[in-house]
Amino acid sequence: MTTYDLLATCASGIEALVGKELKDLGYETQVENGRVRFSGELKDIARTNLWLRTADRVKIIIGEFEAKTFDELFEKTKALPWDAYLPLDAEFPVSGKSHKSTLYSVPDCQAITKKAIVDKLSTVYHRRGRLPETGAKYPIEVAILKDKVLLTMDTTGPSLFKRGYRTEKGGAPLKENMAAALVMLTNWRKDRPFHDPTCGSGTIPIEAALIGHNIAPGFNRSFLSEDWDWFDEAIWEEVRTEAEAEADYDVELNITGTDIDHRMIEIAKRNAVEAGLGDTIQFKQMQLADFTTEEEYGVIVANPPYGERLLDKEQAFELYKQMGEVFRPLETWSKYILTSDLDFEEHYGQKATKKRKLYNGYLRTDYFQYWGKRPPRKNN
Incomplete structure (x- = not known):
């Protein structure tokens, strides 16, 4: 079975709670600002999505590297095994954020990341031109902090706070x-x-x-x-x-x-x-x-x-x-x-x-x- 590097993201200030939840579920953790790292197989992705009470999302880490130029971002993104995650018809919107980094233009970082993934998949699937993107959704995020790039894929969809029981809300609902x-x-x-x-x-x-x-x-x-x-x-x-x-x-x-x-x-x-x-x-x-x-x-x-x-x-x-x-x-x-x-x-x-x-x-x-x-x- 494949083991994945995973992230449970959360609101600032409750990282330790998410870390404790994961430890109670049996995982080794590394607590960081706004997220907790752990690893697991597909069953662990399903299990943590089902059980985490205080997290926002469970994400798969696709790759991490340093990039100070757009060429670096493109080549290092393209080198990742995207075909192991994304089928030919995958819909993969790319969101982004950048903080204290040389590559500060988020729209450019998103566009280059998208282009690199398309390039990789086109080569693997022997496809010319645009990819269909008519299938299931695989949201990708490129996050850059102090020139360190983190590429993740969301497994959750609508945030984990959306339990499904809230038929109506008040004027200022608490998540x-x-x-x-x-x-x-x-x-x-x-x-x-x-x-x-x-x-x-x-x-x-x-x-x-x-x-x-x-x-x-x-x-x-x-x-x-x-x-x-x-x-x-x-x-x-x-x-x-x-x-x-x-x-x-x-x-x-x-x-x-x-x-x-x-x-x-x-x-x-x-x-x-x-x-x-x-x-x-x-x-x-x-x-x-x-x-x-x-x-x-x-x-x-x-x-x-x-x-x-x-x-x-x-x-x-x-x-x-x-x-x-x-x-x-x-x-x-x-x-x-x-x-x-x-x-x-x-x-x-x-x-x-x-x-x-x-x-x-x-x-x-x-x-x-x-x-x-x-x-x-x-x-x-």
Whole structure:
């Protein structure tokens, strides 16, 4: 079986999470900015597409080399074994990016990369003129950083955050893989209560439920590489069958989501049903100020509407103050709040135990963490 050099790409700030996910799946990893390297066979490509919760894409590394001239870029690209990946009728759009490199014109780099691949395939397939490009899609990216060229091919298609359960969104939706990251950065365990007081369309509670039930996040969607004629359909069937067997549908979870907007609660309920989790999560219309609980050692995760999103700043500040008043008495609960307001602690009324910088799209945010008291140790 062929072994491929692979990349799992991700948002800045959660590379370590993606690395941990891959290690938990049994892979050796190398964590870099915005991506994690690993290697595997075709089954591993299918498996990681199906299981990675916090990554964006799984890509095959076709080649890496240094290039400071367009001639170098052309010749070194052409020398790669493109025919091992691209059939005669392959549709292969080329995207690109360049940073701190001699070859800074991205359109030129894309055009030269495309020309080099066409040249190689035309020679191998004894074809003159244009290639048909009428078959399956094989997206290529040429990425140049400090004159080092990285050529990759996307196996995923639409980003991994597109789980397929979101029937409708709110005004400023959180991507599913970022919601999963927020849950995975907490101390939540499936035997403890989980609550999202500003749940919107329900993404954070749904991702928590997928984690709690050990359901593969990509189980109900398809992937671009399923259309490739050299990627055996039986491999995809095998990994889906294995994922189905690993899901724990019997575990009882205590997951709730509330929101002031009744329309968002209805959307959240529909999304949960679409994800197969309609009976797992309790969604309810409620003002944040009305939240009370007798339960202990739970976890609150909130992505409140902040200034750049839905509320004006004064409304956001009032909401943060209210959060502090409602959450502070819950001494055994841990609270995790994502916002782009770096002065959040001042309005909340308490210094965070820990802060973590994350990017919600291109927006810089901080994840403010308030750790609750630990439960007493059980005597054996």
